[in-house]
Amino acid sequence: MKLIQQVKLFFQEGTSDKVYEIDLCEVGTDQYVVNFRYGKRGSNLKDGTKTTTSVSLSKAQSVFNSLQKEKTDKGYQIATDDSQTTVVLPKPTKSPTNTLEGAILQRLQDAIDGKNTFKTVWKVSRVAWKVGIIKLQEAVPYLLKLVDKGDKMQCYCILWALARCADVKALSTFQTNYANNSNDDNSRKIALEGLLRVSPAPEKQKLINSLVERLPQAMQECFTGNRVADIESIVLSRIAEKQTEYIFLETLYLLANEHPILSKILVKALQLMPIRPPHFKHIRSIYKLAELREDVLILGTLSYLFESKPHMYQSIKKSWRNSRYVSELGTYIKVKDEVKSKNSKVAFSDATKAYLQRRDLKRLKNAGNQTPQEYIKLATAILLSYTKEDYTEAYMESQGYGRWNYQTRKYTHTFVERPECANKLLLNLILNGNNKTMRFVENKWQKGEPIVEVSSSWYGSTKKIENPKTPIQRVKEYNGNNERVELYPEKWDEFPQAYIQLLMQGKNGLVHEFAYKNLKSHAKSKEFIDKIDKSMIKSLVTSNHSIPVFFGSEIIKERMANGVDIELIMFMLSSPVYEAREFAMTVINLQPNLFLEDTSFITSILFSPYKEVRTWSEAFLGIQTLQAEKWQLVVGKSIAKMLGETLDSKALTHAHFALKKYAGLALEKLSWNVVLELLDSPVAENKVFASDILLLKSNSIKAEDIPFKIVSGFLGAESEQMRNNGMAIFAKYSDQNLLKAHEMLGQMVLSPHTSLRDSAIGIVKKLIPQSTDFSKQICTSLLIALRRKETYENSHESVAKLLLNDLESYLKEVELKDVLDLIYGNYRQGQLVGFHILGKYIDTNDMTLRQIIALANHELLAVRHWAIDYFDKNASRIRYERNEAIRLLDAKWDDTRLAAMNFFRNHFTKDDWDVDSLVSIADSVRSDVENFGKELIMKFFEEEDGEQYLIMLSQHPSASMQLFVTNYLERFASNHLERLKSLEFFFRSALMRVNQGRIAKDRIVDFLEKEATNSEETAFWLVALLNDMVNTLAIQDKARFIQLLQKLKHLHKNLKVAITFEPLAIED
């Protein structure tokens, strides 16, 4: 019996002190029992069982849970392991019930006693929640008593309140509730947070470690390696993936108190996540925890997100309808059932969204009632979430078509002015909450009263707001006249540093405008502005938003009164806002020497990501002169930058260009190591630059001193510039060395890049007259190229041209085998070159007849003609090698065969043939050649060879030849049993030819009949064949064979025939 689960309960009240223990045990495979023990603490416990026979695990679990619930409902509390901390209620202090705290405590007391002293009925959970909100420490003992009673909601609320109060007394309650698997998840999460808050340091560390272990492996490593910030990229990539587990988000947030950076990471993650399943449940749980923690950063972000993200589906309120079309999923979903399922496919309905927005609004309202700090923190967090994209202009909105007025007999049109960001509830609430003209109507802000216009037309003319201004325009025109319309202006003024935060981190023009104006009009504004340091100014002027840049530029201009600060001007030069850069360029143009002193300034303008800065820098550097040492420094810094940073490719190209233009000398002097480092750089532009440097270097050193490997690397490079550089360096080689590089040149001649190829061909042509060895090598490699696939279109053609024009004299040395390889190669130009060599330089006496005949089968007509021509010209050799030569007749090309037949007809006489060769011509399976063979046989037939022809030709498988053979039967097989026997196969196969060769069959049967009648011996030999054949289905043949057999039987009584003859009974 194995203990699976156990719970120990106790009950203490008054004099009563008892325990109740429940066990769930395994007794066999899928056999479980639930046992219990109970009695007075310390005494012998009585035991019993709830399962008379063993049951399945699920059944046992439910028995276990229901028993536990039954007991806790009665007031039992769950005991933690050994340290039995009993909760003893304090004597109810007689705090007056007319205060909030007193009323709460009284209500809790009532809950314990089961009474109600108030007129209204409050649920315990509601009371507990209230405790949590005001963090009423005195209520903790009551809550501890109540936590295990009641429903899940009550448990959850009490745990929440306890976690808020963070009282150490609740430690064991947190522990048990966290450890209890049957508790619902939300309660356990709250209990865990509570544990994190109240656990003593060592336990807390253990808890944190266990939390870290829950994270995915990659994140764990970040914690162990103290690289918590690295988690960001992992988190962001994980949420971009589909179908992964996102529970780690909650875990990370639990750890956020230990590692504050995690909060920032989570904010980023939240902004990127869709508020949709499967993320939503985690977002929700983070939201709850953030509420518990009063974490304004997360809450502000989420408030913004809940407001701006669209809901997923329309919720269903009425019960008669249970399914809803969810367009994002493209299907109908029974949403009520679906949302209850564990991995619900739907979440964030319009109702949920509205609920969460109400809750956010309520929180902001509550914060307004509390200290300025809390409100400002929350409001700032919310404002910081709004982005540039959220900005919408003010506009006039028509309220539909005109309405007919019977009295005036005109149409009236109504217009409403919508302010900027009209649909942003919280933004305008915070910024315009005190603006009496603004109202939030039907989910949008509206400014002033509706404007009514009377017109005779049904269509209203579109109204526009006159001269609308953007926030930056208003800021530029700002004259210190600031009308304060935000909520709680006095709270804001207490924390002017919030303005600076909004300016630095805000992303929305309205927010910036609000912060700028308020900061400027603040009493202590000068003091605060003076405190702004360089790094802050940098982040202001390099911001993507115009108002911060304007603000930063303003500060810089102010401070210029004390002298030009190069650094600040450089910040402005790198500002994304054009005006700032323009200002900086003007300042620099006024005092160029001041800036030229600073090499890092020059480096930075070389790499500027802005086009006009680059153009300007070009002109600037063109006018100004810089000493060589300075350029050296600039080059050094620039290369360090190229190697160390990832740069915009346009900026990089510009820097390369400018350096080549102005710092050529410094580049030439660069050390090898630097060039090699640039070559190894993964950035393609840097490699090109390195090749440029090498080309510059080759002016001062010998081209051969640059390692050959590097140059050949250039030649195969992707970039054209690099290849050209390589070629330019290569071209500087002395002829001596170029001759040695024949392999390289051979490859380059075939390069798919035109410029490279052309210069290589030029070099090769120049070198050919200088060295025979070189020419031979080139010739060989070109011939090989002709047998390989084309490296570019028409490469074979140009190679062939090169070979025939410039290397002709070397072609005669090509060996026969190579020539044949070329001719039989797959490429036309190669075949042609091969044929050219064959025709011109090959000694045909070296070729076997077989080779020549093979050429007569070549697909090129010219080659075939050449072979035939050879035959015609060398008749004597052909005659000598006749048996080989007749293979020409088997060529697959009609023209070759025709020519071959002509050749043999014209050049061969009777004496040149013998039986074997003629028969082998007739043996061909091509009917034209077979006929030609027959023709020759008939032409040159000699009586004494007849027998041989008969035997040989009879073995031919074709029907026509069998017919041909029958011609010889009479003359050469008559009266010759031995010969007949040797022809047996012929007879059989001719006679057994299905539905073919009628004439041959008839002839054979006639012949055999004659033979068999003449000779008894023959008859006895023949009868076996006839016996076989007589059973044929062809009536004509069958009759014939029967007749024949009958005739033979009549002649030779001893003959064993397969049929019996019965005399017909003739009727009278």
Next chain:
Amino acid sequence: MLFNYKYGGQTNVVSNANQTAMSFAPDTLRQPTFFVGKLDKKISFREAISALHHVVVSDLRFKPKDKTAYKEWAAQQEAIWLSEYVESLQIDKVNERISQVRQELNEVYKEKDKHLGPFNKAKRTYFDYLYEKDKDAWFVLDPVITVHPDEVFFECFSQDESTYGKLSCSYNVFKEINEFECGTTNIDYSSTLYNEFQKIRNYKETDFKIDPSGFEVQTTNEDSYKEVKIDLPDSWVRGFLQVSSAMTLPASTFHLHPLDVFSLCQFLRRFKEKASPRSLRFVLEPNKPIKIIVEPWNKELIFKRSIYGGDKPQEVRLWGRRRLLILERLIPIAKTFKVVLLGSGLPSFFIADLENDMSFTLGLSGWTANDWSRAGNFDLMAPRAEVDSYTQQKVFNGLKQNWFETSGALARRLNLDTNIVSSALAAYTQAGRVIYDLNLGVYRVRELSRDPLPMEQLRFASPQEEKATKLLKENKVQVTTEQKGNGILLKGKVVDGGRTYHTTVLIDNDDRIIDATCECGFFLVNKLRKGPCEHILATRMYWNLIKPQ
């Protein structure tokens, strides 16, 4: 299924007036297998190997006529005819206009021909050129050749996936055997070879060589190897295995006289059947001449010289009978034909005994076309009996020692039960690694492919067939039948996944599904375009079990 071969050179047959040299290029990626000798029985070998060639190129699948050119012409012509017709009705003015337009049109056609003519001509020449240059590309799989201590045999399978051919040559066919190494390999094969085979003569010295030189290490001249990648359809491999696996099944056997086969071929050549049924009906009665009824004419062919020796009367129907014409060339040289019939619609074998030294086995699958209308008719790939893999391996290794053996002898040698050995060998036959020699009744080692074939993939022709087999096995099918017209209508109830599907299947005289319905989604969506659903198949399979023989 992709097969890779690397042949050591090209197979060639070179013949001149005095001699012929056959050199087969084996697949060098496989275990070295070679054979060098000279042919003795030349003519018989020529005829037999030619018959084998006919198996390789045999393709009796229905090919519709290409009518595109005609249709193009007809479309053009229709306009002319129409105008002619209108012409005959209308007055002169219109006629004039018509003739004018027609003239213009002719000009346009001429112009078109002038421009397109050279292109069309060049296209035609190009295709002719391709055909000439690449004739070999028209073949599917090269034959498999196996060298054993007692014989050499060639095997091949037709393009239409229905005909199997095997030519076994005992060593008596050869003389002066030089060297050989037992094993199986593929050989390079091309259509020109057939032509060269025809030149074999008795009076010419003929070398026969499965070339061992390809296996020698070659460092240069890599291109003398010919690499071939063939993507064979699964159904092809499946068909091959099905036929060879069928050889191991019990069957009714009898002999036919060569002239009987001659008569049969003659009848088939003379008459072309135009309506179904198109089967051969073998009527086998003990100690009576074998009778073949040729449908649809019901012509009776009685072979008086061929007596059936079996002990119970039987009638077997055979389809795809035109494939038997492959045997024509063997009639003059065959002593007798042994016929092995497994049953109606099941594979059959015709073994020509060629003068004791050679035998040619023609295996025919149930039907010419492996199409769905026959689907689910039989399952030859089903495992027969359970034998654990260790024993299987032991049996296989045992067989490998001697290369061929009867199951009884092997069982004695390995001290195993004959049944176990037989089922193990049957399993290997299904996997294409062993072949049952019908002629001698022995099992022979023959690894069809270099790597073992994926049997899971080959077991069933389609997922539907697999499901249907399962349904049948779980007794979820009920069928009632009724006669309808010429065929039989099966009405089935198939329980699948808690639902009952009602199916109807109409089967014609040729045992073919000609119409079927079901209530399942697959059928509703696809009708019969993608083949029958599992329920229709299950109904049909059930019918196969219960139908009266």
